[in-house]
Amino acid sequence: MDLMKRAERMMSMDDRTWRRHCNPWSGWTRMLTALPLLVLAVWSRVWLGWGALIPIFLALAWIWWNPRAFREPKRFDAWMSRGVLGERVYLEHRSEIAAHHRRAALVLALLSLPGALVMIWGLIALWWEGAVFGAILAGLPKIWFVDRMVWIFEDWRREGRDVPGMNAHEL
Template sequence: MDIFRGAERLMRMDDAAWRRHANPWSVWTRFACLPLLVLAIWSRVWIGAWALIPVALALLWIWVNPRAFPPPVRYDNWASKGVFGERIFLEHRAEIPRHHRQVAMVLGFLSLPGVVIMIWGLYALWWEGVVFGMILGVLPKVWFVDRMVWIYDDWVRAGRSVPGLEVRHV
């Protein structure tokens, strides 16, 4: 199973959504999605079953976020390159150098221990574990986005067109 492709299908990303997600506001607010979801789940302590409402709203925001902002005027910033690097990674993985593919997979797996700790913390109401787990889970994701920037830059330097963009952007 390809977890990267599965996530893309779940999010139903088309060309327009990818371009809108390349807006730095989309990328930076995306990093707030996990704390928002965690807070919504934790709210069961305060509001009981009503916590399903903030959980549903947080999940809705996770889906809406890539579509919530207009496409950026320019695509030459870290966030936009990271988004389109991920698109290149998803659509042309076999053409990407092996070292990039391996690092992307390792970074994906490095998030797992943090996610497990975070989930346990949510279950056990251990806030220190939740915070520590979120940090352990998000840091590899930031590094993953940075690797996607590298993939984007290599791709464009090689003169390849970027999926979803009508012209080449440096």
């Protein structure tokens, strides 16, 4: 099982949760807050010592709860909604996705890696500039990744294929 499928399982993403995560508020707040909150929570060990486990737990709880925190959108045509739907298609039908999309998704994931390493080093060495800069570098490819997921969604729909957990009339 690959890393993305494991993450989806850990997040307990069922049809209802995916539909709620299609709310643009869910996608945007997750993208803009998850990594910064996690960095800040880990950094809090400087002030809180072992008490930092509490903000770390809270940051992880927010990451898990975010897809459930917002109502299902009335419409699914927002850019972020289509990105979330594309991600679902990608996760459930990866072998059926065009090779150029699979390659691009892999490249974008790999582009996040240097930033993640700088961020981790910054957190270990208490180098706040590295932690912040690394988090930004790790997060920027995510926006491009979501755009690729929109493209996957649009191609999938153009081919007349069904999106998991969605009725055709909703899209």
